[in-house]
Amino acid sequence: MGESLKWLVLLCLIGVFVIFTPVYSILEYSVVKTLTVYAPAVSSGGAGVLSKITLGIAYPGSGRVFFSALPYTEIETQGAARVAAFIASLLARVEFSNYDYYVLVESTTPIIGGPSAGALFTIGFTSLLLGLSINDNTTMTGMINPDGTIGPVGGLKEKLEAAASSGFKAFLIPLGQRQYKYPVYEEITRGWLTIRRVTYRTVDLVEYGKRLNVSVIEVGNVLDALYYFTGVDLRKNTTGISIKIDTELTSILNREIIRVASDSVKYVEKTTSIVSSLPSVYKYYYLQALEELNNTLIGLIDTSKSYPTYALFKLIDLYESILLLYLQLAIATGSLSVDNTIKSLYNVLDEYSKTAPSKCSLESSLARAYMYMAWYYYTEASSALNTSNLDVALTSIARSYRNLLEYSIYENISRLNSEELSCEANRLIHVYSNALASYVYVTRTLSSAGVTLNSNIASLLEDQVNVAAYMSENNDTGLFGISFLILSYTPLLLHLSIGDISSISGELEKIITIYTGISEIPLYNLYIDLANSARKVGDRDMHIKALLSAIALVQVLAHVHVLGGGTSTSTRQNTPTTPLINNPLETGTPTSNTTNTGSPNTASSTDKARIYIDLLIVILAVATLVLLLTKLLSGSKKVFMS
8 A cells, every 4th residue: 555655646746747837838938929821832843832831939038949840841941040030030129039939831842942931931020029910912932131131032933823823912022033034844755765855934923923913022121021011111211321420430540541551552662662673574564553553542542531431441452452462572572581471470460469459349349350360361371381372371461461450440449438248158159159040041052052152252251250160169259240240241142142232232221221220339330331432432342341241230239239128228219019001912901810929028818817727727736636645645544553
């Protein structure tokens, strides 16, 4: 009887644990919202199909993204889910790490692949975070890019047909893909011989959609897509963001312009002196190159009077080119030795490192990142010299000096009254993880699609990722800065590689305008001023780089409580919880297909009632078990006494 009693007690304890477990799960999240959408896809046989996607957000969370797919998914789809969740948190102006995000994809195809549902993920998460209803008559396809733009995808004709056959009235596609080239497979039989060939035809998807009774609309960014899905327009005036550069920052820029220009002039003069002693067959070529560099230098010095920020960034690029040419000629003619040049670089780096800023601000972090990059290129130069690769050694030396120059600029800017950041280890890792996830997502997606990467940017990004990995091991505060650089150059690599660089600037301007509330941050103003200046002088590439830098800055600040949801709430914009205007695609009131079990601040009355009922059940169950256990023990005692 004693042994039976022990087992009974154990079963009672297990019962209590089982009862408590679901209640704990309910209390773990005070908010759970879900949304079901349908994404057009292409089956393995080439036909258009729909995949069922259930999205969910849960509060409070820790920035985890859970992904499940039936039957199987490729890695790019999972990467798209994480990027989508983060972009959605930026649009909703909530802290990413306050929520957990769930994605369940169900499809009839054996393999779910590619990033084409990423934009739809983003719209779904954003609508859940903002409490918006979406139009059930609308669907879309498109890759979500880390900067919030929407990238090209394949299978558009088949996806449009799938959307039409399922009753959708609006189908959003990536900007620039209206004229879609699709494959046609043919078999030609000649006697016993069968020839299979593929030809390509072009279809106007907008016109084809009309025949299918579907409105096909091109969208270049998630703000445009959100508008068509919900009727909420977060877009602002894109004629240029008005900002004011602080007088102290202007003084720093002017001093740096003088310094960089003076160093550049010095190396032009040294190089000219070397060229003058060259044989005539080489002299003409180098004199032409020097004349072009010198004319560019004079032009930038003149430009600095009207656009100092733009002139400084262009001078930095020019400085590296002039220095590299000088090093190549000086080493080739024996005016310098490589060994002495590398030793001199080491001494300069060592001296600069003694004054590296330790303050935890974004400017100081960026300065530290450039210092690490300078040391990295020093080691690259030393390694290349050991393998007799002179070209790589000289290129690395020039890059190291360039990064030292940038270090000095941001170190000076950091002396302004820049805002202290929250630099706990978990914050550093969150920012680094987001940057690394974006980098892996973009590079793997491009590689899987067979896209040739832009070699210059790809090489630079690889160097930055290597430096970031080293810094992460030491929880160095420079992780904010190096993550910012990775987040800036990753979308640049994407746009340069897929070739949409000429049309992307307008989309980036739409995205950056929703963050005008952080204009008191000097570094943000610096990049916006650079973007405005580049647009005015007609430098498209610099304009895009500056906008991407501003967006990357926003993404870093989002992790350190500067964009709302944290301590610096004065910069947070109010976001709507109900549609601001009517959806142009609606024929009636949109039907919400979300399930809401609460809100971040208060639980709904239904949730409270359910929790109270569950707690009451637990109390009654425990009381019953205690009474039962008491009675059993009492009975056992009587048996023992008898």
